[in-house]
Amino acid sequence: MNAIQTAEFARALYSAHGDKAEAEAAHKMQECEAAGNSDKVQDWKAIRQAIRALRGPNQS
Incomplete structure (x- = not known):
């Protein structure tokens, strides 16, 4: 998943x-992780970080 797809997915997930x-x-x-799919783990990690950035500071 590229950076644009990650950002779009994060925005959609945050909106929903x-x-x-x-x-x-x-x-x-x-x-x-449990399924052993390391590529998808990295995708979801990037999505999670993008969502955290969308939420802004002090929103942990």
Whole structure:
């Protein structure tokens, strides 16, 4: 997944789930880890970081 796709996916997920979007991305990341899909783990990690950036500072 490239940076543009990651940003678009993060925005869509944040729009759909609001403050729970980062937790949703973390959950998907864990599912992919359990399945042994390291490529998808990296995608979800990048999406999670993009969501964190969208939320802004002091929104942990």
